[in-house]
Amino acid sequence: MMKKAELVFIPTPGMGHLVSAVEATKLLVNLNSNLSITVLVIKPSYNPTVNAYVDSLTANMTSRIKFISLPLPEPDKDVTPPQLMRSLVKTHRLLVKEAVNNIVQSSNSPRLAGFVLDMFFAPFVDLANEFGVPSYVFYTSGAAFLGFQFFMQALYDEQNVNIMELKDSDTEFAIPSYVNSVSTKFFPTVMFRPETFTLCHDLARWIREVKGIMVNTFSEFESHAVDSLSDGRLPPVYPVGPILNLESASGVYRDSSTIMKWLDEQPPSSVVFLCFGTMGSFSGDQVKEIARALEQSGQRFLWSLRQPPDLEKGMMARLTDYENVAEVLPEGFVDRTAGIGKIIGWAPQVAILGHPATGGFVSHCGWNSTLESIWFGVPIATWPLYAEQQLNAFALVRDLGLAVEIKMDYRKGASGSDEAEIVKAEKIERGIRCLMEQDSDVRKRVKEMSQRSRKAVVEGGSSHSSLCRFIDDIMYNMP
Numbered sequence: 183m184m185k186k187a188e189l190v191f192i193p194t195p196g197m198g199h200l201v202s203a204v205e206a207t208k209l210l211v212n213l214n215s216n217l218s219i220t221v222l223v224i225k226p227s228y229n230p231t232v233n234a235y236v237d238s239l240t241a242n243m244t245s246r247i248k249f250i251s252l253p254l255p256e257p258d259k260d261v262t263p264p265q266l267m268r269s270l271v272k273t274h275r276l277l278v279k280e281a282v283n284n285i286v287q288s289s290n291s292p293r294l295a296g297f298v299l300d301m302f303f304a305p306f307v308d309l310a311n312e313f314g315v316p317s318y319v320f321y322t323s324g325a326a327f328l329g330f331q332f333f334m335q336a337l338y339d340e341q342n343v344n345i346m347e348l349k350d351s352d353t354e355f356a357i358p359s360y361v362n363s364v365s366t367k368f369f370p371t372v373m374f375r376p377e378t379f380t381l382c383h384d385l386a387r388w389i390r391e392v393k394g395i396m397v398n399t400f401s402e403f404e405s406h407a408v409d410s411l412s413d414g415r416l417p418p419v420y421p422v423g424p425i426l427n428l429e430s431a432s433g434v435y436r437d438s439s440t441i442m443k444w445l446d447e448q449p450p451s452s453v454v455f456l457c458f459g460t461m462g463s464f465s466g467d468q469v470k471e472i473a474r475a476l477e478q479s480g481q482r483f484l485w486s487l488r489q490p491p492d493l494e495k496g497m498m499a500r501l502t503d504y505e506n507v508a509e510v511l512p513e514g515f516v517d518r519t520a521g522i523g524k525i526i527g528w529a530p531q532v533a534i535l536g537h538p539a540t541g542g543f544v545s546h547c548g549w550n551s552t553l554e555s556i557w558f559g560v561p562i563a564t565w566p567l568y569a570e571q572q573l574n575a576f577a578l579v580r581d582l583g584l585a586v587e588i589k590m591d592y593r594k595g596a597s598g599s600d601e602a603e604i605v606k607a608e609k610i611e612r613g614i615r616c617l618m619e620q621d622s623d624v625r626k627r628v629k630e631m632s633q634r635s636r637k638a639v640v641e642g643g644s645s646h647s648s649l650c651r652f653i654d655d656i657m658y659n660m661p
Contacts, residue, residue, distance in 0.1 A: 186292035187660055188218045190282055191320070194267070194300040195224040195232050195254060197460060198550050199322045202398055203300065204239065205425045206320055211246045214653050218246045218292050222281055224274065226254040231460075252277045264372075264381045271305045279309060286313070295660040296393070304388035316393040316659045318652075323549045324399045325407035325421065326577050327570045328389075329359020332416065334373065335386035349374040358410040361581040367591045368576045370569060390416065393659055396652060398423040398549065400638035400645045403556065403631060406581070420652045422645050424553040424635050428532055438530045441484070445534065448482055451541030454614055455560075457486040457529050458546040462567055463501055465490070466510050468604055473515050475610035481618055482522045484540075486529035503527030535560050542617040544588065547574040559632035561585060561625050563617040565605075567594045584628050588613035 189210070193203035200223065207219045225236045239249045252274060285291050297310040297317040310317035321328055333355070337343045345366070354363040372378035389395065394417050401408050401421045411419045445453065456472070458464075464472070469487065476483050487510075488501040507525055508516050516525070531551065534540055535558040543555050544563045552574055555562050562585040564575035572593070578585035588610055594602045619625065638645040 185657065185660065186216045186218070187295035187657060188220065188285065188292040189295055189298055189656065190285065191219055191221040191298045192278060192300060192303050192306060193221065193223065193320070194270070194302045195226045195229070197232060197235065198548065199300050199302075200232065200235065201427045202322050202425045202550065203298075203320055205427050206298075206396065206398075206422070207247050209422070209425065209649060210653060211244075213649060214657075216292075217295075217653065217656075218248075220248045220250060220281075220285055222250050222252055222278055224254045224270065225251045250281050252281070262377065264378050267302050267381065271303065275306070275309060278306065279312075282309075282313060293660060295656050298396070299392070301385060301389065304385050304392070307388055307391050314661055316656075316661075317391075318656075319389050319392050319395045319417075321389075321395050321397045323397075323570055324552075324574065324577070325397050325404040325411060325419065326359045326581075327549075327573055328395070328397060328419070329407055329410050330357055330364075330570075330573060331382060331386040332390070332411075333357045333359070335383050335390075338383055339387075345369065345373050346376065346379055359407040360577060361406050364573070364576060368572045370572060371593050372569070392417050394418045394420060394652060394655055396420045396422050396649075398425050398553065400424060400635060401648070402634040402638060402644060403582075404577075407577075418655070420648045422649045422652065424557055424639065424645075426532075426550070426553055426557060428536075428557075438533065441524070441526055441530065442533060442537065444524050445484070445537045445539045448539035450538045451620065453482045453484050453539045454479075454542040454544060454563075454618055455484045455486075455529075455534050455540050456544040457531055457534075457551075458488075458565070458567060459548045459551060461491075461501065462546045463488045463490040465602075465604075468602075469510050470512050471604060471607045472610055473511050474607035475614060476523060477512075477515065477519055478607060479611045479614045479618075480522070481614055482539075483519075483524070484529075484534065485523065485525045486527065486531075487525050488527060541620075542614070544614065544617070547571040547578065547585075549574060552578065553635075556584070556628065556631050557635050559629045561617060561622075561628045563588045563613045564590055566590065566592055582627075583624060584631060586613055586616045586624055 191203055191207055193200045211217050223236050226232055236251055240251055243249055286294055294315050296315045298320050299306050299317055301319055301321050304319060307317045348366045351366055353366045356363050397419055399421050400423050408421050489504050491501055535554050540560055543560045544565060545551050547564050547566045564579055564585050565588045566572045566575045572591055575590040579587050589605050637643050
């Protein structure tokens with residue numbers, strides 16, 4: 183008789199991490215009827231979007247997936263994201279310990295089999311050790327970036343190379359998880375700041391200590407990167423993706439019915455969709471260059487244009503929709519492009535990428551957005567902004583040939599505070615025209631990879647098999 187087992191998932195409170203972690207729990211319990219999962223979800227008072235999502239989870243618990251909300255007080259407005267992450271590990275250690283103690287002591291709970299930690303919560307490995315159970319990581323970025331983290335950590339620890347000293351250089355490194363050598367100009371901005379470099383370095387050291395790493399990718403997509411991580415010196419890597427929330431129905435968004443109706447009226451694969459994620463915004467000067475590029479290209483477009491956050495609010499700053507979008511655009515732009523384009527605020531991205539009229543995606547190259555575009559077979563024009571997005575763009579364009587470039591080494595801090603060069607309309611226009619070529623090799627490769635992504639997750643597919651192996655290893659390693 184199979185033993186019943188319970189996993190504790192601890193995701194970080196950002197939508198990009200939280201949603202994919204929850205979707206992963208659904209896959210796991212569906213594959214093994216003896217497995218139960220408790221998700222400890224941190225509810226940040228300063229983020230209404232995450233709050234609403236957490237509330238929806240706790241209201242729809244099942245017998246084998248439970249959610250326990252842990253409070254997160256409103257942070258000081260001057261706190262930085264890395265400070266917040268370190269603070270979360272410290273302040274929530276006792277809360278997590280208490281919650282897990284309650285699970286262990288419950289008379290009807292299955293045996294605790296381990297912790298599954300978000301990559302930012304890898305320091306909770308020590309807490310798992312206290313309970314005498316193994317820990318695993320659910321890695322919400324790609325396999326190539328995981329390899330980058332390990333490489334950078336080893337470079338510093340073993341060769342004493344300080345990447346921060348190379349900030350303004352064009353030094354190239356042969357990183358095993360990338361096919362081509364990678365210039366420092368494509369390294370994430372976080373690698374050149376002492377506070378964030380130290381955080382990335384420390385996390386990589388913690389991740390080395392876990393029993394296994396689930397990565398939200400699939401072998402056919404990142405075959406080179408996945409192979410590079412299988413050298414026996416690292417924890418086993420399980421490519422289990424793409425793990426996506428494809429049920430984000432357009433009905434939950436304001437004006438979504440209008441958006442979808444407009445798309446219904448456009449020819450197949452004719453619309454270029456511009457969207458830059460939950461933190462993606464530009465200065466007024468850059469917005470005008472994008473507008474000029476769209477007008478000059480003559481392409482049909484759907485543009486999610488968001489107003490930059492109020493930086494004085496710090497961590498509590500959020501993008502908002504413009505009250506009068508015409509104020510930030512070139513004079514007369516809205517009237518001149520009324521026949522071919524539509525400007526929106528917040529976008530129902532999954533619904534738009536899945537619409538037959540969408541033919542290209544100008545994207546920040548966030549990992550979830552990248553996986554969604556591959557799933558729907560929509561090619562990307564890369565315009566990374568922050569986090570690991572420059573490296574995602576590099577891999578898509580240079581290593582995989584699955585995207586075209588607008589600007590791969592564009593830099594902008596997550597808070598929007600960094601000065602960034604203005605990408606001119608001519609460069610943007612070239613990228614859009616290249617993106618929308620209907621018979622391009624990039625488009626063909628993306629369509630082929632889309633089919634592979636769908637095969638990977640069905641029974642017998644590479645990710646399905648990898649997920650089964652992960653469950654087998656959980657059961658084998660269970661104390």
